[in-house]
Amino acid sequence: MPREMDRRAARTRKALHQALLALMLRKGYEALSVQDIIDEADIGRSTFYAHYTGKEDLLRSGFQMLREELKEAQSAASAGAEASHDDPLGFSAAMFEHAARYADHYRTMIGGRGGTVTENEIRLILSEMVRQELPPTLHGDAVPRDFVVQFIVGAFLTTLNWWFERKPKLSPSQVDAIFRRLALEGLSQLIGDERRQVDRPDASRDTA
Amino acid sequence: MPREMDRRAARTRKALHQALLALMLRKGYEALSVQDIIDEADIGRSTFYAHYTGKEDLLRSGFQMLREELKEAQSAASAGAEASHDDPLGFSAAMFEHAARYADHYRTMIGGRGGTVTENEIRLILSEMVRQELPPTLHGDAVPRDFVVQFIVGAFLTTLNWWFERKPKLSPSQVDAIFRRLALEGLSQLIGDERRQVDRPDASRDTA
DNA sequence: ATGATAATGGACAGCTTGTTCGGATTTTCG
DNA sequence: CGAAAATCCGAACAAGCTGTCCATTATCAT
Numbered sequence: 001m002p003r004e005m006d007r008r009a010a011r012t013r014k015a016l017h018q019a020l021l022a023l024m025l026r027k028g029y030e031a032l033s034v035q036d037i038i039d040e041a042d043i044g045r046s047t048f049y050a051h052y053t054g055k056e057d058l059l060r061s062g063f064q065m066l067r068e069e070l071k072e073a074q075s076a077a078s079a080g081a082e083a084s085h086d087d088p089l090g091f092s093a094a095m096f097e098h099a100a101r102y103a104d105h106y107r108t109m110i111g112g113r114g115g116t117v118t119e120n121e122i123r124l125i126l127s128e129m130v131r132q133e134l135p136p137t138l139h140g141d142a143v144p145r146d147f148v149v150q151f152i153v154g155a156f157l158t159t160l161n162w163w164f165e166r167k168p169k170l171s172p173s174q175v176d177a178i179f180r181r182l183a184l185e186g187l188s189q190l191i192g193d194e195r196r197q198v199d200r201p202d203a204s205r206d207t208a
Numbered sequence: 209m210p211r212e213m214d215r216r217a218a219r220t221r222k223a224l225h226q227a228l229l230a231l232m233l234r235k236g237y238e239a240l241s242v243q244d245i246i247d248e249a250d251i252g253r254s255t256f257y258a259h260y261t262g263k264e265d266l267l268r269s270g271f272q273m274l275r276e277e278l279k280e281a282q283s284a285a286s287a288g289a290e291a292s293h294d295d296p297l298g299f300s301a302a303m304f305e306h307a308a309r310y311a312d313h314y315r316t317m318i319g320g321r322g323g324t325v326t327e328n329e330i331r332l333i334l335s336e337m338v339r340q341e342l343p344p345t346l347h348g349d350a351v352p353r354d355f356v357v358q359f360i361v362g363a364f365l366t367t368l369n370w371w372f373e374r375k376p377k378l379s380p381s382q383v384d385a386i387f388r389r390l391a392l393e394g395l396s397q398l399i400g401d402e403r404r405q406v407d408r409p410d411a412s413r414d415t416a
Numbered sequence: 417a418t419g420a421t422a423a424t425g426g427a428c429a430g431c432t433t434g435t436t437c438g439g440a441t442t443t444t445c446g
Numbered sequence: 447c448g449a450a451a452a453t454c455c456g457a458a459c460a461a462g463c464t465g466t467c468c469a470t471t472a473t474c475a476t
Contacts (some may be wrong), residue, residue, distance in 0.1 A: 006421095006422070006423075006473075006474080007421070007473080007474095008422080008423055008424090008472075008473070009372060009422085012423075012424090028324070030238055030323070030324055033462085033463060033464085034463075034464070034465090035462080035464085043424090043425095044423090044424050044425040044467095045424095045425075045426080045427095045464090045465085045466095046423090046424070046425065046426080046465090046466075046467080047423065047424055047425075049464095049465065050422090050423070051346055051423095053465095054465090056356070059257070062212075089395070104247070109472090112324050112327075112328055114324075115238070115323070115324055116236070116238060116322075116323055116324070118319050118473075120320060120427085122289045122371075138398045139397060139398050140386075140398070142386065142389055143386055143389055143390055143398055144374075144375075145387060146370070146374065147367075147370050147374075147390070148390065148395070148398065150366050150369070150370050151363065151365075151366055151367075151390055152395070154362045154363065154365070154366035155359065155362065155363070157348070158358050158359055158361075158362035159359075161358070162354070162355050162358050164434075166354065166355075167352075177350075178350065178351055178355060181350055181351055182351055182356070182359055182394075183394065184394050184395050184396045185389055186392050186394025186395075186396075186458060187297070187356070187360070187392050187394075187396045188389065188392045188394075189347060189395060190346045190347050190348070190351055190356065214442090214443065214444090214452065214453065215442085215443070216441090216442065216443075216452085216453055216454070217452090217453070217454095220453085220454080241431095241432060241433085242432080242433070242434085243431090243432065243433085251454090251455090252454065252455045252456065253433095253434085253435095253455085253456080253457095254434095254436080254437090254454080254455070254456080255453085255455065256437080256452055257434065257435075258453080258454080261434095262433090262434085335463095
């Protein structure tokens with residue numbers, strides 16, 4: 001791999017990435033043909049195949065950057081609050097921040113537009129992040145560990161999708177609050193179920 | 209729509225549905241061509257287009273049956289336990305039973321194999337079911353109603369996918385128990401977070 | 417500037433799609 | 447049973463996409 005890339009190559013790749021992003025927002029990934037991409041980017045056919053093996057390759061390479069940056073955000077977040085195992089979803093705020101900054105990219109990945117490949121990819125990334133944050137032991141063995149991971153990742157994706165589609169005006173921290181409320185405390189509190197009326201921990205733990 | 213269908217037409221459609229199911233289990237939906245389907249079903253090209261406008265049409269028509277049966281299962285479940293608003297996820301057990309019976313169908317719809325169309329379709333079906341079961345008012349206005357719906361649907365799908373991919377031996381009721389544990393009570397109880405150690409309601413409510 | 421290197425655009429064969437025929441076959445109904 | 451009606455079939459089509467090849471052109475290092 002060439003550490004420094006020819007300027008032409010760099011420009012070509014950038015153009016392709018931009019074209020892909022724009023088209024995915026418009027038509028979704030699956031409906032896209034290589035033809036569409038090179039038309040949008042105004043790039044020759046063979047040029048495309050000189051750089052990537054197909055649209056999936058192009059897509060994946062686009063993830064690389066996001067993936068690394070997200071990992072950094074996680075590190076930063078769980079380093080700040082060393083209480084990683086105390087608040088195992090502590091990095092959720094950082095994640096929503098990151099999503100807000102790259103809203104367009106996330107939008108293409110999540111919900112209908114993304115398609116199978118994209119969905120899988122982001123699931124893997126998030127899964128690993130969650131797995132790291134999760135404490136080594138869970139109370140009781142009733143709920144398998146890998147299920148918990150999947151559950152959280154699913155909740156992330158659901159939240160992101162709802163955010164972008166329904167309430168794009170909400171700030172990352174607002175979304176994070178809603179997410180945590182539901183994922184951490186569960187549905188019982190929200191739903192009828194008066195009996196359990198939960199003597200809630202009075203929510204005055206610390207700052208908010 | 210012909211109330212009674214010509215036997216030949218019925219056979220053709222059945223063959224196409226079976227072919228689609230088999231191929232989706234093998235290769236997934238997106239990767240499928242009409243060519244593959246008619247080869248597998250041993251049906252002429254023009255015959256296919258005489259019945260359906262394309263593979264998506266065929267797919268959707270396959271849902272019809274499942275959709276109706278699932279609705280019935282829901283009705284039955286929430287009729288038995290009239291406490292619909294008391295235990296708003298009371299039909300979850302019925303849903304997992306249904307999924308177990310039509311495991312092959314569900315398997316094609318969920319997780320990688322399904323593709324975008326399928327995923328959307330099942331999301332819609334489940335969303336409506338959940339929306340009906342949800343009580344008219346939620347405690348506090350912190351969490352928007354439609355978000356709760358999406359959250360539950362997402363949890364369903366996550367659970368189904370995990371079940372099929374990782375622990376296909378589990379019984380519907382076992383899966384349901386795990387699901388309810390996480391969705392209703394939330395993560396706090398499972399995860400470190402010793403402080404909140406929840407004075408749990410002693411779980412001796414009534415029958416189980 | 418000049419040769420070496422790499423990106424580029426256009427053209428190619430192979431495949432899938434969706435449509436349109438006429439003819440063969442099966443079903444339905446009298 | 448027998449005829450009319452409906453359905454299936456196979457072939458052939460234009461159009462579109464895919465992935466590869468090669469000659470041309472632009473950039474890089476010296």
